[in-house]
Amino acid sequence: MSKLVGNKVITIFDLHADVFKVLANPKRLEIVHLIRDRELPVSELEEMLDMRQANISQHLMVLRENNLVKTRRDGTKIYYSLTDSKILKASDLIREVLQTKFKGAKHITGLIDNDMKLEDYLKEYRDPVCGMMVSAKTAADSAKLSGKDFFFCARGCKEKFMKNPELFLKGQSIG
Numbered sequence: 001m002s003k004l005v006g007n008k009v010i011t012i013f014d015l016h017a018d019v020f021k022v023l024a025n026p027k028r029l030e031i032v033h034l035i036r037d038r039e040l041p042v043s044e045l046e047e048m049l050d051m052r053q054a055n056i057s058q059h060l061m062v063l064r065e066n067n068l069v070k071t072r073r074d075g076t077k078i079y080y081s082l083t084d085s086k087i088l089k090a091s092d093l094i095r096e097v098l099q100t101k102f103k104g105a106k107h108i109t110g111l112i113d114n115d116m117k118l119e120d121y122l123k124e125y126r127d128p129v130c131g132m133m134v135s136a137k138t139a140a141d142s143a144k145l146s147g148k149d150f151f152f153c154a155r156g157c158k159e160k161f162m163k164n165p166e167l168f169l170k171g172q173s174i175g
Contacts, residue, residue, distance in 0.1 A: 022066045027051070028059050029091065030140055030154055031080075032068070034132070036088050039072060039081035048130050050156025092137070109155075110141045125150070128168040129157035 023029055027049070034040060034048055042060070046053050060080055063069040068087060072079045082088065102108050112121060116136060124133045132153040136142065139151035141158045145165055152158040161168055 018066065019068070022062060022068060023091070025059070025062075027055070028063055031056070031059055031063065032082065032087060032091060033138060033140060034153055035069065035081050036085075036138065037133075039079040041077040041079050043077070044130070045080070048132070048154040048156050050154075050159055095137070110139070112136050112142070127151065127153045127157050128165075129160050132157075 023032070030049060031045060034045060040048075042053055042056055045051075045056050045060075049056065060069060064071065064080075067083055069080050070083050072081070099112055102111055105111060121136045124135050125139070126132070127134055127139075128150055130153060134140075134151050134153050136149075136151055140154045142149055142151045143158060143162060144150070150161065152161065
């Protein structure tokens with residue numbers, strides 16, 4: 001079925017391609033994954049992504065213009081959340097395909113360890129930097145330190161952790 005918009009016929013494939021174009025940016029995909037389970041203000045996204053507020057706002061504007069995210073104002077803060085959680089189902093399926101296709105590749109960050117058990121893959125872990133709960137399945141990246149796995153919601157959190165892990169592991173045993 002097609003739809004006439006002005007003088008142009010629009011098909012479901014046109015609309016599908018438009019969504020893929022919007023999501024064809026690693027930072028926007030990372031934002032979508034960060035707000036998968038909760039709404040977040042730009043300030044927290046800035047911290048997690050280690051990006052400037054202006055860049056994040058541009059990405060959020062594209063996502064919002066294409067009805068993938070919505071906003072809620074609370075005082076001076078604007079919170080962002082997904083308009084439909086089905087967006088995540090599609091993204092998670094693609095991630096699973098990529099996990100399988102590139103299993104064991106050492107040059108790709110964010111891939112899951114070959115020896116990981118299914119229950120560990122689905123279990124939730126606390127990002128040691130921002131405290132967000134992520135599973136190995138949904139994490140942006142991971143790191144192994146003294147034989148222990150750590151999972152991160154975004155690349156910015158992993159970068160901060162790797163620069164100074166002791167700062168985030170105060171009182172925890174890692175050995």
